[in-house]
Amino acid sequence: MKKHLKLLCASTLIFGSLLTTAAKAETADIPSTINWTIPFGVGGGTDVWARFIAPYLTKYIPTHPTVVIKNQPGGGSITGTNLFYKRARSDGSDILGTSASTLFPFMLGDKRVRYNFDKWMPLMASPTGGVVYVQPNLGVKSAADIDKLNGVTLPFGSQGPTRLELPVLMAFEMLGLDVKPVFGMKSRGAGRLAFERGEAKIDFQTTSAYINSVEDLVKNHKAIPLFSLGVMNEDGKIVRDPAFPNLPTFQEVYFQKYGKKPSGNEYTAYSKFLAAGFAFQKVIFIPANTPSDIIHAYQKGIKEMLKDPQFIKDSIVQIGPYKNIVGVNVAQHLQEATKISPELYAWVAKWLKQKFDYSL
Known part of the structure; x- marks a missing residue:
C-alpha cells in the first residue's frame, strides 16, 4: 500500500511538473508591456491599422500584455525602422509595424536603409487596397x-x-x-x-x-x-x-x-x-532571435484573434475585407514578393532619375 502511495505521489509530482512546464510554455515569460513601433505619423493607414489591432493582441496573447503604439515618423518610415533595427529588444517587448514604404527602399537598395528583414520574423501580413x-x-x-x-x-x-x-x-x-x-x-x-x-x-x-x-x-x-x-x-x-x-x-x-x-x-x-x-502592405515583425516560445505564443494569439467573429466583423469596417496571412507562408511569400530582377531594377533606377532626379 505504501509502495502504491509513493508511486501515486511521484506520478502526481511528475504530472504537476508537466502542467507547470506547459503553463510556463503557454505564458512564455511574456512581458507585461509590448511596445509596437509604427514608423509613421498618427492618422496614416499603418497607424490606423495598428491601433485597431492592438486591443485584440492584448486580448489574445497569453497574460494579456498592454500593447503601446510608439509612432516614430521620419524618412518615409526609414528613420523609425532603422531605430527599431538598432535598439529593439529580443525579449518579446518590441514589435514593428511596416508598410510598403518600408519594403520599397529595401528592395531598391536605398543607402539610408540600415535594416535587414532577415533579422526579423514576420508574425502577420495584412494586404490592402x-x-x-x-x-x-x-x-x-x-x-x-x-x-x-x-x-x-x-x-x-x-x-x-x-x-x-x-x-x-x-x-x-x-x-x-x-x-x-x-x-x-x-x-x-x-x-x-x-x-x-x-x-x-x-x-x-x-x-x-x-x-x-x-x-x-x-x-x-x-x-x-x-x-x-x-x-x-x-x-x-x-x-x-x-x-x-x-x-x-x-x-x-x-x-x-x-x-x-x-x-x-x-x-x-x-x-x-x-x-x-500591397499584398504585404502591413506586416508585424518581431526580432528573429526572440525566444521561440514567445514567438509561438504570439503566433498562436494572432491566429486566435483572426478567428474572433468580432474582429472579423470590425476589420471589414476598419481595414477592409481582406484575408490576413500568418505562419510560415508570410516569410516565404514576403521573400518572393520583394525580389527584384537586375533588369527591372535598372529600369526603375533610370525612371526615378529622369522623372524626379532621384538616384538610388
Missing part, C-alpha cells in the same frame, strides 16, 4: 471625366519617390496626368491633411485610412474618388477591390482612356511594386 481621389472644384465627378484633368497641374503630397506612392506615381504618369509631387510628407496622413487644406489637388490613401478619414470627405462633397488600385486574386490578376466594388481599377480607367490594356516596362514595374507593397 487604396483609392485615388481629387478635389471637387476640378469639374470631375468620376473617372469617366478623367480627360478633364488633361493639362491641369495636380500637386500631390508624397513621402518620397521610393515610398508607398511609387506604383501610384507610375499610374499617374501612365494616365498622362500632370501630377507634381511635393516630397517630404511624414506619412500618408500628412498628405491627406495637405489635400484637406487645399494644398494638394490629388491624393491617395490605403483602404483603412480612406475608410476612416476620406469617406466622410466624399459624403460631404469635399473629395471625388477616381479609381482604386484593385487587388490581386489567386490567379495573379488585378480585379476590383471588394472594399470599393463600385470604383473602377487603374487598369479599367487606362483602358477607358486609351482603348487598350496597359503594357511595357512601366506597367511591369507598376505591377511588381503593387504586388509587393
Whole structure:
C-alpha cells in the first residue's frame, strides 16, 4: 500500500511538473508591456491599422500584455525602422509595424536603409487596397471625366519617390496626368491633411485610412474618388477591390482612356511594386532571435484573434475585407514578393532619375 502511495505521489509530482512546464510554455515569460513601433505619423493607414489591432493582441496573447503604439515618423518610415533595427529588444517587448514604404527602399537598395528583414520574423501580413481621389472644384465627378484633368497641374503630397506612392506615381504618369509631387510628407496622413487644406489637388490613401478619414470627405462633397488600385486574386490578376466594388481599377480607367490594356516596362514595374507593397502592405515583425516560445505564443494569439467573429466583423469596417496571412507562408511569400530582377531594377533606377532626379 505504501509502495502504491509513493508511486501515486511521484506520478502526481511528475504530472504537476508537466502542467507547470506547459503553463510556463503557454505564458512564455511574456512581458507585461509590448511596445509596437509604427514608423509613421498618427492618422496614416499603418497607424490606423495598428491601433485597431492592438486591443485584440492584448486580448489574445497569453497574460494579456498592454500593447503601446510608439509612432516614430521620419524618412518615409526609414528613420523609425532603422531605430527599431538598432535598439529593439529580443525579449518579446518590441514589435514593428511596416508598410510598403518600408519594403520599397529595401528592395531598391536605398543607402539610408540600415535594416535587414532577415533579422526579423514576420508574425502577420495584412494586404490592402487604396483609392485615388481629387478635389471637387476640378469639374470631375468620376473617372469617366478623367480627360478633364488633361493639362491641369495636380500637386500631390508624397513621402518620397521610393515610398508607398511609387506604383501610384507610375499610374499617374501612365494616365498622362500632370501630377507634381511635393516630397517630404511624414506619412500618408500628412498628405491627406495637405489635400484637406487645399494644398494638394490629388491624393491617395490605403483602404483603412480612406475608410476612416476620406469617406466622410466624399459624403460631404469635399473629395471625388477616381479609381482604386484593385487587388490581386489567386490567379495573379488585378480585379476590383471588394472594399470599393463600385470604383473602377487603374487598369479599367487606362483602358477607358486609351482603348487598350496597359503594357511595357512601366506597367511591369507598376505591377511588381503593387504586388509587393500591397499584398504585404502591413506586416508585424518581431526580432528573429526572440525566444521561440514567445514567438509561438504570439503566433498562436494572432491566429486566435483572426478567428474572433468580432474582429472579423470590425476589420471589414476598419481595414477592409481582406484575408490576413500568418505562419510560415508570410516569410516565404514576403521573400518572393520583394525580389527584384537586375533588369527591372535598372529600369526603375533610370525612371526615378529622369522623372524626379532621384538616384538610388
